Amino acid sequence: MAIRKFLSTAALAGTVAFAGLPAQAATLDDVKAAGELKCGINTGLPGFAETDDSGNWRGFDVAYCRALAAAVLGDPDKVKYVSLTGKNRFPALQSGEVDILSRNTTWTFSRDVDLGFTFIGVSYYDGQGFIGRKALGVDSATGLDGASICIQTGTTTELNLADFFRVNGISYEPVPIETNSEARAAYEAERCDVYTTDASGLAATRTTFDDPDMHMVFPEIISKEPLGPLVRQGDDQWADIARWTLNALIIAEELGITKMNAKSMAGGSDNPEVNRLLGSEGELGAMLGLDGMWAVRAIEAEGNYAEIFDRYLGTSTKLGLARGLNALYKDGGILYAPPFR
Amino acid sequence: MSDTAFHRRQAEMLPSRPAPAGQTGAVGWMRANLFSSPFNILLTLISLFLLWSIIPPAFDWAFFDAEFVGTSRDDCVGGAGACWAWIDQRIDQFVYGFYPAESRWRVNLAVLLLIPALAWVLIEKAPGARYGRWFALFYPVIATLLLVGGLGLEEVTTDKFGGFMLNLVAGLAGIVLSLPIGILLALGRRSKLPVVRVVSVTFIEVIRGVPLITLLFVAIVILNLFLPQNVSLDQLARVMIMVTLFASAYIAEVIRGGLQAIPAGQYEAAQAMGLGYWKMMRLIILPQALKISIPGIVNTFIGLFKDTTLVIIIGLFDILGQARLLQTNPEWIGEVDHETYVLASVFFFVICFSMSRYSIGLEKRLDTSGR
Known part of the structure; x- marks a missing residue:
């Protein structure tokens, strides 16, 4: 009985504290x-x-x-x-x-x-976009069937990507990476074909590559941000x-x-x-x-x-x-x- | 007939000849250590090859091909070596963080005063040690005053702390506080008083059973929701408390190991001499137990010091945070990924290696095994 009383008091106190x-x-x-x-x-x-x-x-x-x-x-x-x-x-x-x-x-x-x-x-x-090598011979994100994609984990980017590929019925191989700068480095080291993040970041990323003209930002923006x-x-x-x-x-x-x-x-x-x-x-x-x-x-x-x-x-x-x-x-x-x- | 006839007479010892040339000096050392067997020769050659293929390129990258002057990444693009041009402009932030430029002398002074304070505590025969130890005892107060402000010094909030100074402050505070707490916990865990024992065991096991990063999230994220709106515990203080508690749980176990190595005869002898619990611990048991535990304690300290980089998760910019900040700066993006980490590791290596050397020196000084 005493315990129940204590619990209900504690619950009340908790409610008040959170409501406040x-x-x-x-x-x-x-x-x-x-x-x-x-x-x-x-x-x-x-x-x-x-x-x-x-x-x-x-x-x-x-x-x-x-x-x-x-x-x-x-x-x-x-x-x-x-x-x-x-x-x-x-x-x-x-x-x-x-x-x-x-x-x-x-x-x-x-x-x-x-x-x-x-x-x-x-x-x-903003919106999520892709950057890839021109050498891939693809000029649209819908042509990326089977491509490996560098992506920052734990972001809406990851979910958007899954949605986009499911809707378009194409397959991809995610290369999950912790931070943005590592993802960029991984892309440059050719660990993935394509790198995806918010479009505001892509253009800037492209300028940091040794030879920016080898890379292109795909026209698709796959999410509203x-x-x-x-x-x-x-x-x-x-x-x-x-x-x-x-x-x-x-x-x-x-x-x-x-x-x-x-x-x-x-x-x-x-x-x-x-x-x-x-x-x-x-x-x-x-x-x-x-x-x-x-x-x-x-x-x-x-x-x-x-x-x-x-x-x-x-x-x-x-x-x-x-x-x-x-x-x-x-x-x-x-x-x-x-x-x- | 005396038996001397059977002996060759020799008035003096033959002069000692030097060892054969192949067994002394550099050649002898190499023969003994590098080329003593075919397998050893093979290992030596492989090691030489590895060194030859790693060290010259590393030096080329870090120094000979490196770019030291410039104002943005454009000055480094295309270079084969490292890009150090940012150091000139950014080193202050790597060292002091956002600490106001006009008050940075206070940080410098705090570090300068730390040197004698440490010397008086750590070096046995330092001159003036008798008064110096009082100074060292009050050093934390002086340093806090200098860093945070007060008594006429302008206040600097802890969210301005950053760079390597933040690592030093958090690390030193953790080290200084966790040792006494750890000793008490270790004694508590071996205590015969059930309440003390249960509390100590619970504390140690709970803290050790949870990753540090989880504790930090609890301190930063969850604590906020329970504290009243107008009560705000300083972010840095929360981190320091958590890091200290975490380290003290480990220290407690290290010291408990030391305590267990002390033979029961030592306890009995101390009790036979009429010493009470605290006197027995202070004069007989702990000095021996702590001596045995030195390597483990220093190991924990070094780990704690490096754990201070986790402050990044609460948005404070220690030296690694500054490194990441520069890596995402449009002026430098893409050119300083490795360089900034190299600089941070140099800072850490200097401190951690010093701690390690000091502990070796301390072990030698306290060595009573008679070897």
Whole structure:
């Protein structure tokens, strides 16, 4: 009897403890009180999160953290970067160790619904592709019957690959490898015919080969990988701030607001949407719980979406990625931010 | 007739002649060790061939064909040798991690102070050892203060720790803390008090029965879900606690081996002299048991020190983490895969080899077998 009572008390205590977890409100207040934004990033992914020679984080995902910190705290440098692996990124966000996860995370149903997170948008549309030797004489991934494929284990890449080959009714021989750089090395050492990973990584990988012209990236993209930042479910104000900071960067490109001219355009312009965004008209900032200049600071941190993309991923960088799907809807892509109204 | 007539008279000993030329010096050593039998000759030739085919290319790769200057991978592409051009720009990160550049003197000072502290503890006849040992006792406090900040020094959070400094901090803390815990556990396991014994045995067996990486995941991932929101235990502290507990379980078993080698007569003699349990252990049993256990203890320490590279799984960038970070940097990708690991292994080898040499020296010094 006593034991049963103890057990039920323990169970109740456990329930209360877990129920208490996701329902923390006012992340904004916590961030302001701490004076820094705890931003979860990758442990190292070319173009998205990397370190420069003096040890500062930089990259596409990092730039978003900086923009958000600028919007909320007024200073893009007030970010505490927490490097998270694929395994511990979700527990870290769940437990409040980070305020936001900006770590090339694919938006999927179960992550959004089941894990209790809110994806605040898509910052990069990626997909899984293949790179192979031209000497194979194959120009499409559907012709890869019987090929050996180098693949990173424990990722969605592995599952996508299985799906793709099952749907197309062709066979393959997987060569499972732990890390991306080992997979690249294995491919170069001809341990496999084809190497598959996210398309954003393939182009960069190709440039590192001794003779890039011997290799080709196949046209097929076999999966949808919409990557974006995410926050804990249950704090809608914080999710709104994060979502509209991302939207502000995208719409800034559309409206021609750049790092350089954001401040001067904030003085007022002929375009009412610019004025609403930059705070010279309306009260959009106050509705978010921020001041009127929040978007100006966010844009000034690293520039608008195009500037960020070009600096870290674009054709002028070593990665040399084209905008592709990540161009604005006007330019043939699918980036489309809702109106600031 | 005296029997001396049967002896040749010789007033002096014949001068000793040198050994035949073929048995001394380099030639003699080679004949004895390298060419003593056909089989030995064969082995020697094979070894020579292997050395000849490995060492010159290795040197070519590492030095003669290597690229030492440059600003990105473009300066290394196509070279036959190693690419060391990154060292110039990145060595600070390999050593200090993200530790703020203006505060790195604090790390340097902590390491500099470590040298006398270690010397006073480890070298028996070091001058000033009497006061020096007090300094060594307080060294952990001083070092923590220097590294983390406080008393006027700017605070540096532990997530800024990185590079080889992180390996040193985590490894040293683990080594210093796990030895006393391990000794207590070993004594506890042989204790006649049932509670103490059961607790010690349970602890040792549970910790030893679980892989270290699992313990780290528990500390990093699962602990978070149980701790209240506003309580956050420092990530590095969690790792250090887990590594220390893990190592102390192993140390306990190593020392238990030493304790079992002490004959019962030693215990009985100590008790006959009226020594209590702690005095008996401190004066009679442990000095002998620890001496026997030195190789095992140092073995565990070296393993512990290398285990500190597992901090990568919690997103801290020790020297291996920095290596991987550089390998994925677009500026260097594809050109530094081997070089960064070579650099990291050099750092580790220096420390681990020193530990090993010191333990050999210690064994010789404490050797009382009269050989």
